[in-house]
Amino acid sequence: MSEQEKDSAREQAARKAKGGQILTRYFIIVMLLSPVAAGILFLAFKTAILEKTKWTKVAESRKKPNRLVNPSRGNIYSADGKLMATSVPRYYLYVDFQAAGFRAPSPKGKKVVNIDTFMRSRENGIDSLAYYLARKLKNRTAAGYRAYLLRGLRQKSRQYPLYEYRLSYADYKEIREFPFFRLGRNIGGLYEREMVQRQKLFGSLASRTIGDIYNEIETGGLSKGKNGLELRYDTLLHGKPGYNSIVRVGGRWTNVVEEEPVDGLDIRTTIDLQIQDLTEKALVDKLQEADAASGVAVVMEVKTGEVKAISNMERIRPGVYAELRNHALADELEPGSTFKIASMMVALEDGICTPESPIDVGNGTYKFNGRTIRDHNAQSGGYGTITVAQSIWYSSNVSIAKIVLKGYGNNPRKFIDGLHRTGIDADLNLDIAGAGHAKIRQPGDPQWSRMTLPWMSFGYEVQIPPINTLAFFNAIANNGRLMRPMFVKSILKNGKELRVYEPEVLIPEICSKRTLRAVQEMMYNVVNYQDPVGRRDGTGKPARSSVVSIAGKTGTAQIAASKAAHNLSFCGYFPYENPQYSCIVVISRPRRGIVSGGMMAGTVFKEIAEKVYSNQIRYDLSSMKPEAGRTLMPPVKNGESRSAQAVVKWFDIRTTPKRVDADFSAYWRNATRDTLNVRKLTVREGMMPYVIGMGARDAVYALERCGLRVNLAGHGRVILQSVPSGQAVTRGQTIDIILN
Structure with missing residues (x-):
């Protein structure tokens, strides 16, 4: 066997030994993880099947009941798209005098908000609250509100009306921040009952045909039409309520929308408001x-x-x-x-x-x-x-x-x-x-x-x-x-x-x-x-x-x-x-x-x-004969060129020449040719510009651009300037102009 063949045999033997070691290690890892996987499966089975009732109760305890989310009622429009009727939320405010803030002090002497806070606190007590309510609502004096609130406290009422009339959301939001109420619903006892008010933006116009709604929102969260189109198309207008839950996540309560509300559809009527x-x-x-x-x-x-x-x-x-x-x-x-x-x-x-x-x-x-x-x-x-x-x-x-x-x-x-x-x-x-x-x-x-x-x-x-x-x-x-x-x-x-x-x-x-x-x-x-x-x-x-x-x-x-x-x-x-x-x-x-x-x-x-x-009635003005003695061309003030040119272009007025490249221009009518003549006005420092015929704004701008001070009298167009145009002037010199 050659040396090359021996080396190849040794390499194959080494690879087999290494592969065996890997399989052994993989087997050991699988054996170690198997009990863990089995434990996870067992716990999942136990939680989902054996202890289902227990954990369902735990989940429900960390979740507050569903709350309705009221939909917006659809709008009613005129034939040309003007808004005739729309919904605006309104609120009646009540005080729950059995809330935590109205309870007697704890015998253990814990420092919590209680009736003492309401009666004696300078920042959050009844006196401060009565003052703010009187200033905001203006139906009672501060002393009157103090007596009124004490009456509700003595009655221990859970639904004591704070104000006899409906309030806007902005007003309700402001009152929530008043003394004592700002401590929260569970302590201050302030809560609202939402109503929906239908506003008719054009007053009595077609009011009975548009109809009315009941201000009370129904138990299902929907507004309800009373008569007119509001009643006839109520099922389309009122929409569909949604739901949200308040779930405790990470130690805090969080709103979770479970079903979005569907706002009501809008109606375009045949009514022509004019x-x-x-x-x-x-x-x-x-x-x-x-x-x-x-x-x-x-x-x-x-x-x-x-x-x-x-x-x-x-x-x-x-x-x-x-x-x-x-x-x-x-x-x-x-x-x-x-x-x-x-x-x-x-x-x-x-x-x-x-x-x-x-x-x-x-x-x-x-x-x-x-x-x-x-x-x-x-x-x-x-x-x-x-x-x-x-x-x-x-x-x-x-x-x-x-x-x-x-x-x-x-x-x-x-x-x-x-x-x-x-x-x-x-x-x-x-x-x-x-x-x-x-x-x-x-x-x-x-x-x-x-x-x-x-x-x-x-x-x-x-x-x-x-x-x-x-x-x-x-x-x-x-x-x-x-x-x-x-x-x-x-x-x-x-x-x-x-x-x-x-x-x-x-x-x-x-x-x-x-x-x-x-x-x-x-x-x-x-x-x-x-x-x-x-x-x-x-x-x-x-x-x-x-x-x-x-x-x-x-x-x-x-x-x-x-x-x-x-x-x-x-x-x-x-x-x-x-x-x-x-x-x-x-x-x-x-x-x-x-x-x-x-x-x-x-x-x-x-x-x-x-x-x-x-x-x-619609008249075709282009086909009408010119009125005898009419002004062929409207008068145009001298002054800033861009504005005048924009107006001239809009009304398709012919000018001679068609365009003047200058910051300021002068205009006069050519009665025989039914056109406007235009010429450049020179405005530069050291020389008095021509401002006759300009309006006050353009005249002052042109003079101040030359470094001059301006005294003006009258209104309309400039008819007189104290220094003739083209004459040398010095920076800071005062110029008088008269308008008429």
Whole structure:
């Protein structure tokens, strides 16, 4: 065997010996660790299985019960995204006079906070606390608060109200740091009860439609809607509460969120705040003028049915009105003469008459079944023979009653079926809780009599909420399509739309096109017909406008409970040629003024229509002819160039030259070429600059840049400088400038 082979054999033997040693060591380590691993497994089994109950109790003892984390209630916005209603936390404060700080001193004499601290301490005693409370809350003096707190102490009350009213979180946080209370809940006894207050940022605007919530937070941590949209969309608005636990970790209690709260979704309504504002103002002004009990005004977009404004004002004291109830939706009223449009539509559709058919109303009285039906002008002799169309213009009770009795006296069911066809009593499926429903009597009802049919024809013995009347008139403006009134456009989360509500057609066609055109023309003439003689204008004449064309119908209904009380209404749409908005106005129980739907409600309608229409007008200024004698170019002050150039560029004003590279420039108008001439102004130390035509700021800046002192008088532009431009000046010299 060669030496090389011997060396290779020795190396292999050494490697085998070394490998054996490693395996031996690994085996020894495994044997040593096996008992440890077995012990760990045994202890894990023992803890998880055998002693599970014991350790679960230990864990629970180091963890306080779950606490609710209240979610934020969703906001309510206007159609253009303005915040209308939001939630703000408010707090009622109480004192627990059985807390540790109010206990008697320990007999062992331990130095702990007790009743002695509360009664005698200068820093944390009752006197200091009463002083701070009186200064903050201002409802009692310091002595008054001291006596008040001592009364609670004597009663040992656990829920003693510190303050009668709700406080903001900032106030609550400040009071927690007052003497004695700053020692903590368990010692000072101060604790809170959280409430949620709904703030309406635009006051009474659409307040009842937005609705209210209960201030108390429910046991489950949720706020709850009381009425209006707050109630209708409560499940979306209130959100979902979360939970947190307080766990003891490393000797300290730590909050651990177990389930995050889910804040409520937001709602974007159809309300246009500009239209809402002017609608409410027009209504309240008339209510105050007439000293009426209440009033309603609703504006709806014709094509979509979106409610753009809704105002429900009620007298709370003389001259003061507020939204207390949603009369527009909830009140089931006898509509009076606005209902004649529905009666006329049924009669025309069934071929009972035509707009040109003559009808004799005589002296304005008509006796039927022992009772007398009267027109509003019966005392002045009535209308005599008029056309069916004129019976609407003049709002003749006798005419409508005769038409309906002639066509349906022997078959009143057919008339009722025709009314259902028009949709005036349709179920609108409104978004607002508490909405009323239209009620039309049926032949065979206990209340049905021989007088029901003629009385019903001009708006008595039926109950129609104002919103139903408006929806019906809106359908007339909308080519016969009855739209569901909309109050909500979309549901939002973090500003993004989760759901968008589309306009809903309830009845595609309430009548034929022929009947619709006839009714539309009648409603136009109610407002705009002018009698050549000047005695028989339409009853809606007070609503006639030179700004926008209006079509509509007046209504005057005597309230059954009082012969002297009336509901006065006007319902219609504008502009007549291309209807954009429909509107209803109802004035209830006026004490002053003329009892007339046109004079009361019609004038409010007119004001609303004119202001809404005026706000919608948009002019193309580029297509307008230049006004005679107009200023072709606006005056521009001399001075700092960058600012002037930015304005000139913004208004696209031509300058000659187009640009001047200088810190200061002078400008003057070129009247013949409709441009601005520009030249450079030199500003350097040692030479008086030209500041005529500059404003005060630029003039002072230019002069001080040359090292000069400035005295100025007046305001406007510089008209005089004490040293002519271009003259040598010395640093520190005083210059006088006069502005005008």
